[in-house]
Amino acid sequence: MTSRGRTEAAPEKDAASDRAETSRPARLRTGPGDDNATGAASGGRKRWKDGIVQTWLVAGRDIDQQLHSRSFLITTLLLLLATVAGVVIAAVLTRPATGSDTTTVVAVAAELPSGTGLADDFTLIEAASANEAVADVRDGEADAAVIPDAAGGGLTIVARTTAPSGLVNALTTTPTVELLEPDTTGTPMTAAFTALGFGAVFMIVIQVCGAGVAQNTVIEKQTRIVEILLAAMPARVLIAGKILGSAVVALLQALLLALVLLGGMAIAGMTASLAAWAPAILWFVVLLITGFVLITSLYAALAALVSRVEEVSSATTPVTMLVMVAYLAPYIVILLGDEGATTLLGYLPVFSTIVMPTLISSGTATSGEAALAWLICLVATVGGILVAARVYRYSLLRTGKKVSFFRALSGSE
């Protein structure tokens, strides 16, 4: 114990490395009689704890600023209004199908749960067995078959290409839908517009939250607040806090939109759409946040290269271009029906944020594929953060002329 105390109190050769590794109060307490067996470990733990506290402080300040910013509040409000409008329009467009007499339904009446009341709203054909009912659908005798599940009280709707939405809405329990000839290529317009919708949210969230990080980075550099910050914390804590802060705001915004969208669908009674859209929208939120962090890191790194607010937009042009391309490319590729390109974009980080949820919504991709796309995006994001942190740290104190990105990356003087 005593010898340890002596070793720790010995003068360090290199002041710079000492200052990074130890904190003096811990060393002062170190001495004979003190319980210092865990001194070094607790110093390390304390440094981690400090780092986490400071990351949250930085994030908290940025969140606070964003939530008080008028432009943020206005764009969020507009986005919400657009979403509500979208839901209302969709509900109105799908409404006429409900209760339509022209839909012919085939079922084994005896097996249906009592009180289903299909005969009131639809032309109901009686079938002898479940197999016969499906055959009727295949032959075009009926639009859909309603078959009770073997176990439990659930229902399955069997249809040719699309489930009649009126039927789905009329049932009290949400049915499983089985399509005999699922139509994957037949509706590129729907998919393309889905991509455009996801893309619009993606772009607005990134423009509002991500570009805010770029702006703030340069303000801190221009005003030299960054020196006050760097005197109190390492650069990696600073950039981590900024990314965390903007990601929290983006997540709030995205969740709010998803909630309004899904809630709106539920209220409008679009149960079928809700069931089809929920996984797509949830994957979109997950991919959006991951892709967002990647884009935001790049924004912060590129913005750190310049010294004046007026230079931000030109410095961050490459990322802005990337965002634009990621917004439009899925729309075009899906519209052209290029399956190979669509699949590729489905796994390409940032692009996957828009493409994968679109594929999920059209039933072309599974959750497993979405998870893979997310993992790929996650790896790219971690790489992006490391690159950005390096460039950021190197550039923050270099004012005046624009710093070269690759020079900052290589870290040479």
Place this chain on the structure above:
Amino acid sequence: MLNIDHVSRRFGAVQALDDVTFSMADHGMTGFIGGNGAGKTTTMRIIMGIITADSGGVRWRHAPITPADVRRIGYMPAERGLYPTMPIGKQLAYFARIRGLSRQDAATSTERLLTELSLEHRSKDPVQNLSLGNQQRIQIAAALIGDPACLILDEPFSGLDPIAAETVGEILRSHSERGVPVLFSSHQLDLVERYCDHLVIIADGKIKATGSREGLLATHAGFSYEIGADDLTWLRAERGVIDVVPHGRKVRFTIDALNQDTAEVIAQEVLQRALGHGPVNSFQRWTPSLAEVFRDTIVDRPGEPGFDRRIRRLWRRPGLFQDKP
């Protein structure tokens, strides 16, 4: 309490700091003076751990400085600015918190500081809504928040009009009188002269002189006198008189003597001679301004304009200057 030991730092081809060694006085205000690019900012950034030294180190109370120590130092970077749209109360509390204060302590400290600066009613205003003088106060407040043990300010007076400079100077002085030592850099020598008790002079990344202001000025005064009279043409030929330089309507001259007493005797002889030539308007021992000391100090190579052999002689005196060959 703050020692800078043999710190060197190079940026590419530029040797920004070359074996910089000095200690900051434990009391009062220390002026850190040097021209543009002399290395003041680099030194301060190394003290604050914002950049690292290539070699050498910084000690705080005799031990290598740690991040925890640095958080006890109030720092104001050059070319100041604050978050333009953030309310000043929130802003100060934020700076307190990143330096390790609890939420409660940060709030208390902010309130106290704002009251002290008579800005308590502006706590919710963003910086951009304040007058220039108040912006300056808040700027300093960002360094003063959380009761720092020491203050380091990079060019606190640059770009200020005389009234704002006065405001800043008085705030700093009041803190130094309360026992918080202050190190501030400047190239505005008149302000340094007014506010500093100690001086550190740097040029080309090398420390040229350190010491108390009085000591430095007195030493540089040497054996020089200033005389005002109608006819002084004879002065150059006078025995023991060197470096006769016209200075406005007066003439400054130096006496070649080994000590002050001899110099005083010769000076009195010169005065008698002058009275013999006609009326003398003024005669006094010359004390240089800080600007003159600075100019003399940073030029240490013979043959350059401003070189003064007086300075070379003084540098050989041990203890007064650190002679950097």
